[in-house]
Amino acid sequence: MQLKSLRLLMGVAETGSFVATAQRLHTVQSNVTAHIKKLEEELGVQLVHRSGQVRLTTAGMALAEYAERILSAHDEALSLFKGDRVAGSRLRIGAMETTTALRLPPVLAAFHGAYPEVDLQLHTGPTASLVERLTEGLVDGVFVAGHLDHPHYHLEKVFSEELVLVSANPMMAMPTTEALLTATFLAFRQGCSYRQRIELLLAHCGVSAARIFELGSLDAMLGCVAAGMGYTVLPRATVEAHQHRFGIHCLALPAPIAQVDTYFAAAQPATWTPALARFVDTLRQVAASDTRRPEAEGV
Amino acid sequence: MQLKSLRLLMGVAETGSFVATAQRLHTVQSNVTAHIKKLEEELGVQLVHRSGQVRLTTAGMALAEYAERILSAHDEALSLFKGDRVAGSRLRIGAMETTTALRLPPVLAAFHGAYPEVDLQLHTGPTASLVERLTEGLVDGVFVAGHLDHPHYHLEKVFSEELVLVSANPMMAMPTTEALLTATFLAFRQGCSYRQRIELLLAHCGVSAARIFELGSLDAMLGCVAAGMGYTVLPRATVEAHQHRFGIHCLALPAPIAQVDTYFAAAQPATWTPALARFVDTLRQVAASDTRRPEAEGV
DNA sequence: GGCTGATATTCATGGAAAATGATTTGTTTT
DNA sequence: AAAACAAATCATTTTCCATGAATATCAGCC
Numbered sequence: 165m166q167l168k169s170l171r172l173l174m175g176v177a178e179t180g181s182f183v184a185t186a187q188r189l190h191t192v193q194s195n196v197t198a199h200i201k202k203l204e205e206e207l208g209v210q211l212v213h214r215s216g217q218v219r220l221t222t223a224g225m226a227l228a229e230y231a232e233r234i235l236s237a238h239d240e241a242l243s244l245f246k247g248d249r250v251a252g253s254r255l256r257i258g259a260m261e262t263t264t265a266l267r268l269p270p271v272l273a274a275f276h277g278a279y280p281e282v283d284l285q286l287h288t289g290p291t292a293s294l295v296e297r298l299t300e301g302l303v304d305g306v307f308v309a310g311h312l313d314h315p316h317y318h319l320e321k322v323f324s325e326e327l328v329l330v331s332a333n334p335m336m337a338m339p340t341t342e343a344l345l346t347a348t349f350l351a352f353r354q355g356c357s358y359r360q361r362i363e364l365l366l367a368h369c370g371v372s373a374a375r376i377f378e379l380g381s382l383d384a385m386l387g388c389v390a391a392g393m394g395y396t397v398l399p400r401a402t403v404e405a406h407q408h409r410f411g412i413h414c415l416a417l418p419a420p421i422a423q424v425d426t427y428f429a430a431a432q433p434a435t436w437t438p439a440l441a442r443f444v445d446t447l448r449q450v451a452a453s454d455t456r457r458p459e460a461e462g463v
Numbered sequence: 464m465q466l467k468s469l470r471l472l473m474g475v476a477e478t479g480s481f482v483a484t485a486q487r488l489h490t491v492q493s494n495v496t497a498h499i500k501k502l503e504e505e506l507g508v509q510l511v512h513r514s515g516q517v518r519l520t521t522a523g524m525a526l527a528e529y530a531e532r533i534l535s536a537h538d539e540a541l542s543l544f545k546g547d548r549v550a551g552s553r554l555r556i557g558a559m560e561t562t563t564a565l566r567l568p569p570v571l572a573a574f575h576g577a578y579p580e581v582d583l584q585l586h587t588g589p590t591a592s593l594v595e596r597l598t599e600g601l602v603d604g605v606f607v608a609g610h611l612d613h614p615h616y617h618l619e620k621v622f623s624e625e626l627v628l629v630s631a632n633p634m635m636a637m638p639t640t641e642a643l644l645t646a647t648f649l650a651f652r653q654g655c656s657y658r659q660r661i662e663l664l665l666a667h668c669g670v671s672a673a674r675i676f677e678l679g680s681l682d683a684m685l686g687c688v689a690a691g692m693g694y695t696v697l698p699r700a701t702v703e704a705h706q707h708r709f710g711i712h713c714l715a716l717p718a719p720i721a722q723v724d725t726y727f728a729a730a731q732p733a734t735w736t737p738a739l740a741r742f743v744d745t746l747r748q749v750a751a752s753d754t755r756r757p758e759a760e761g762v
Numbered sequence: 763g764g765c766t767g768a769t770a771t772t773c774a775t776g777g778a779a780a781a782t783g784a785t786t787t788g789t790t791t792t
Numbered sequence: 793a794a795a796a797c798a799a800a801t802c803a804t805t806t807t808c809c810a811t812g813a814a815t816a817t818c819a820g821c822c
Contacts, residue, residue: 165537167466168780182799195781197800202779207544210733214799215615216789221734222603223544226552230540234533238464241529245506245522253525304521434509435520481770494810496771513770514818764822771816778809786801792794 165206167238169199170231176200176212177220177228203227245438253439254283258294258306262358263426265382266402267323268307270454275446282439298429304440305430309358312429320444322451323426325399327361328414332392335415339395341370348375348394350385358424362397365421386410399424464505466537468498469530475499475511476519476527502526544737552738553582557593557605561657562725564681565701566622567606569753574745581738597728603739604729608657611728619743621750622725624698626660627713631691634714638694640669647674647693649684657723661696664720685709698723 175185176196186193204211211224220228244253259268264286276284287294287303294306298317312319329335339347344366351359359376366374377394379385382402389396390410403414416422428447430440474484475495485492503510510523519527543552558567563585575583586593586602593605597616611618628634638646643665650658658675665673676693678684681701688695689709702713715721727746729739 165466165541167464183797192782193799194783194801198780201800207541209544209736210731213730213734214788218799219600221730222600222739223734223736225600226543226736227540230536230543233536234540237529237532237536241526241533242464242506244525244529245508301519301521301524431512431520432509435512435522437508437522437525440521482768491811492770493772493812497809500771517770766821767819769816769818771814773812773814775811776809777811778807780805780807782803782805784802784804786799788799789797791796 165203166199167235169203170227170235172196172199173203173211173220173224174228174231174235176218177224180218182218253437254285255437255439255443256285256287256303257443258287258289258297258303260291260294260307260309261288262352263307263309263323264288266399267426267454271447271450274450275443278446279439279442282442295429298431304437305428305443307426308429309424309426312427318430318432320428320430320448321425322428322447323454325401325424325426327358327397327417327422327424328400328403329365329417330386330389330396330398330403330412330414332390332412334413338369338415338418344369344371344374348377350377350379350388350394350396352379352385358397361421361424365397365417368418368421382406386412464502465498466534468502469526469534471495471498472502472510472519472523473527473530473534475517476523479517481517552736553584554736554738554742555584555586555602556742557586557588557596557602559590559593559606559608560587561651562606562608562622563587565698566725566753570746570749573749574742577745578738578741581741594728597730603736604727604742606725607728608723608725611726615731617729617731619727619729619747620724621727621746622753624700624723624725626657626696626716626721626723627699627702628664628716629685629688629695629697629702629711629713631689631711633712637668637714637717643668643670643673647676649676649678649687649693649695651678651684657696660720660723664696664716667717667720681705685711 172185172189172191172195175189176182179185179188182196182200183193186196189196200212207223207227209223210221211227213219213221268286272284272286275282287297289297291308294303294308295312297303298306307322329338349362349366351362362376366372375394377388379388382398385396385398386406387410388394390412397417398414400414403412406412428444430436430444433441433444436444471484471488471490471494474488475481478484478487481495481499482492485495488495499511506522506526508522509520510526512518512520567585571583571585574581586596588596590607593602593607594611596602597605606621628637648661648665650661661675665671674693676687678687681697684695684697685705686709687693689711696716699713702711705711727743729735729743732740732743735743
């Protein structure tokens, strides 16, 4: 059985004429005859009344019901890829908690505003779990901080953060190794890449182990830092956005440690569904406007 | 897009291998490649990851969802015509009230017993309306008394009734024309073919107009006849079945008038759905057993 | 690092099936 | 009865598909 045959059958059902069907579907009448005839032979049932009026038999109508289901599903699938419409399609994105809070709101808002008909799902979790989801095909794309070691993946730098050391008191230089040994650091929970940066920073300063407090929210973290509880490491934009609320000060970190790039990782662009392609478009636009006026940023 | 391509895609999705898919679907591996490739070109999207593991891309998974809907609908449609299963099919039968009451119960019971999965719908109404339904394709077949004038229809004699004149008193011969002129006849409502027989009988006896009472139920009719209200015309089997309840007597009618054949009318057998073909089979069996032991009949 | 087995791609080819236009057949209309 | 119309049939062209052999690519392994 052929989709084309079903389409011709529906044409005959609607027009009641072989020639009209042929015109409508851009073929010739004899071809319509041949297709219908083949369908009938295949099913062993006469589908169309020919004597005089051309109309479907009850068997033809029964088949037409299925044909309608089949063809509408087919059209829907086609429109998913070919058409500009992304209606009914699903887009599953994964991101870390920090990225979700820090960068995604404007992206998601812009995308949902432009394509409200897309069923957008956001999964949050630690990087390892996100990458696993991606490789299993459970999500269409994920946001990760730093490069992805997995090969064969499309990586696109979308956000760039400058991390700064945050403290309650003004700092002119990095704390001494001795100070760091006794200091307390405040960080998000395990699995967050910013926390990994803190550990990287400590290693860079020759400190092997320091006390790290895990906090669940940015406000709690900043509040504790302002209270003199210890240090933390955050994007500069974030600190600046909250500086008027807390008496906090920041110090630039050494360049290799300060620079954190957030990448969007997905399969190769050739495999993208239209919805994903649109999402990446939106993402690029938002990211571009972010870098043009970074001072407007922050959480 | 081709159904075969979708089937191959599903094969690849399930087996994760082109060769396995080719074996499973009885073709060669290069053909699988060609189909998938054509699908990809058609949709402008890569559907299958090739590097190393063969598995669907997210776009491929999206298409697979539709493919599953399409193919299952297709299989269902095929099984409707090809398979022995008639599950999910619908059968719409039309019949007059009298036929429904008199003859259909054993037929419907037998059919429903044999094929409980068929959605059986019974429409009752006057003959004219039934024929209209049939020509419009709203029913698969109808029971009619006497021949159908419409051409191109399959007609099959299924029941044969001997009509008798019914009265409260024993009759040795047909009432005289004078007696008939003043007599009252009891009949079903307009549109019933038995009523038409009464009018035919009266015309045959040279009586142009007689009083005809319309009653809605068989019991009411027989009761009124037993009470001496007038005559009626009914199948002999029906009268015999009720004779023990009412003091009624019957007289054979002239052969050409007495004989009423009930036909099953439907489109040509070539157009029958399997469900309809099974129904006709059942109908023939029941009708055959009826004629073998007609005394067991009756309402 | 190169070998080996397995798997996918590419390509040429024969063959099957589809599309086409001319013609015939059948039905409806006048 | 004839004309007008629509579908079936048929012969032909064309396209597309299935096939198998050769080639390329990727894993595992010595």
